[in-house]
Amino acid sequence: MERLIFHIDVNSAFLSWEAAKRVKEGKDDIRLIPSAVGGDRDKRRGVILAKSIPAKKYGIKTGEPVGMALRKCPSLYLVKPDFDLYENCSRSFISICREYAPVIEQFSIDECFLDMSGTGRLYPDPIKVAHEIKNNIRDRLGFTVNIGISRNKLLAKMASDFEKPDKVHTLFPEEIEEKMWHLPVRDLFSVGGSTAEKLESSGICTIGQLARCDVGAVQVLLGMKFGAQVHAFANGIDDSPVVAEAEEAKGYSNSTTLEADVTTKEEAHKILLALSDSVASRMRSDKGEAFCVGVTIRGSDFKDRSHQRTLFESTNITSEIYGIVKELFAELWDGRMSIRLIGVSLTSITKEVSEQINLFMDSERERSRKVDSVVDSIRKKFGSDTIMPASSAKASLSVGRKHKAHLEADNGNVKNKK
């Protein structure tokens, strides 16, 4: 059976979702003015997470610092991120997609793949049904999407990135040469800035040039595995299946029931550090960054208390996450009750901004990231118990040993407790 895959991508998601909410409340549509989501205008910190089409005309880019964006466009209307809203909007558009597709894979908060293979009887014309899904989302929810149609995920994703907004595009294998090969190599999915530079400095500037290269030459440049993958992508080859996932927002969490009740801040901090370290490193191995950090404690009264904080910029840095976790813990615990369980969660995960943010990172963050990546690579080689933050060594061992089964059952999916 021939495969048929749709990739659905919300146009400037965070901005559209904010705009749709405001329009529903009878306010002006911020999609029509230079506007952006991200950071904090007064403190001029954080990065741009999404921008309107008028803002794009000023050269404002996703991932750039707010200060830089304001220099390009002083009248830029800035909105703070609202992840509760985003999660609601994300759930609503995915649920419309579910009305059409037997198998859906949510790829990020604003993107999903639909496996439409075998739906030919129900929907004889894939382009027509794509328009129906797109219009349905627009009319019912007030924001627009692009839909890419092809025989595999890679090509469907490339297709949804063609002209925006509110469009349906096909990129079938027979259209690759015409529609994909003229594009710059950095537009190919999985090719980031540094990979593109390596390719370009060897004279490989378009996807077509990459596709026609000898795979061995690409492997010399980019390594065996990644080189082969990128070369296959340039030729439109991708066999990965659409994997249905749970509907919950993806995230990472670790919690541990304590062997002995914790009664001091110092003990709690050690456990919080071990938990922060383990969730952050799991998230990093998936190349994710979190916009939301949460802490849960269970007191001797068996009641759970949770606090979470949404960040202006995403992070995957253990020391930053631990810093926030300590503050959240201080808000939750007044020291009067002993603690039986402690948990740390990372949610509102993004896989998109890390490389762009890296460009603008200050040196302290850069150093922290380097430390984390060295630790991660040593663990990959020698096992996860090899290194741990010094002050949490003991706590980390007991988290590891005693609660491994519990943690594994957790498996990276966390229900979004509110």
Ligand SMILES: [Mg+2]
């Ligand atoms: Mg999008």
